[in-house]
Amino acid sequence: MKRDKEDLFKRLRRIEGQVRGIYRMVEEDKYCVDILYQIAAVRAALGKVGESILESHIRGCVRDAIKGEGGDEIIDELMEVIMKFTS
């Protein structure tokens, strides 16, 4: 669990640096297409962070709730946030 958090921190710090990199690319009038690829890379990296968090949410909270009282509400909530990522 702690290792997972360290991993997330590392990835988020990297993403923060990449966003600053995009800022600089705009500042230095870098070629638009190169900036677009960089943006796509950051979006993909954020997507990966989201997947990790979603996975630990399902393995943690969702599983516990289901083992407990059934989990109807937490599944409603889960579906909503998944739709936010898929649509």
Next chain:
Amino acid sequence: MKRDKEDLFKRLRRIEGQVRGIYRMVEEDKYCVDILYQIAAVRAALGKVGESILESHIRGCVRDAIKGEGGDEIIDELMEVIMKFTS
């Protein structure tokens, strides 16, 4: 459950008709942008069907597996298919 299936059948039949509609649009040399919006509509409709099936999978199989032996494997499988939809 039966009502859910009837609903899915109706939506899938509608999607099939929409795909045939796109075929005709190409055949009749309709304006590209109109065809693109129609494709986006069908993709969104398929996404909605996917969400319904994902939801009943989570409320059914996933929940049962968790209530039973823990659900580790079914959650691995679930994460993989969610990633297929989000990336």
Next chain:
Amino acid sequence: MKRDKEDLFKRLRRIEGQVRGIYRMVEEDKYCVDILYQIAAVRAALGKVGESILESHIRGCVRDAIKGEGGDEIIDELMEVIMKFTS
């Protein structure tokens, strides 16, 4: 151009068949996760058809409009439909 259309027809007919396949999978109570992968495949196939149409739109109408009177309006329209696919 004619070859491109033949190719689109083939792909759209295949997609129509895949949608019918999903229908049958639901009918025969196939495993949800397998249905979800099939839906993801059809969505990807529709995306590819969309890309082909977008490409010929840009190489055709958009280029002609730009070569002619400047293309401001057609680029507005293009941006809108691209956003429909990216968001």
Next chain:
Amino acid sequence: MKRDKEDLFKRLRRIEGQVRGIYRMVEEDKYCVDILYQIAAVRAALGKVGESILESHIRGCVRDAIKGEGGDEIIDELMEVIMKFTS
């Protein structure tokens, strides 16, 4: 043009702050679902920045190239980067 850049800077600085916000949410063990919504918001904000850059690329470089020697190569390149965003 300068105003567009100012606008991009503002949005990128905001995105950088949001990424740091996500970092803090992980640090403070905030509820996973709340973090996921925040990630979805940053992804959407990055998507908007991408759209702006794509639009100025099309209105600038792509249009100029088409007005000049035809633009075949720049359209190839454009299609590739659009696919990066749509798939």
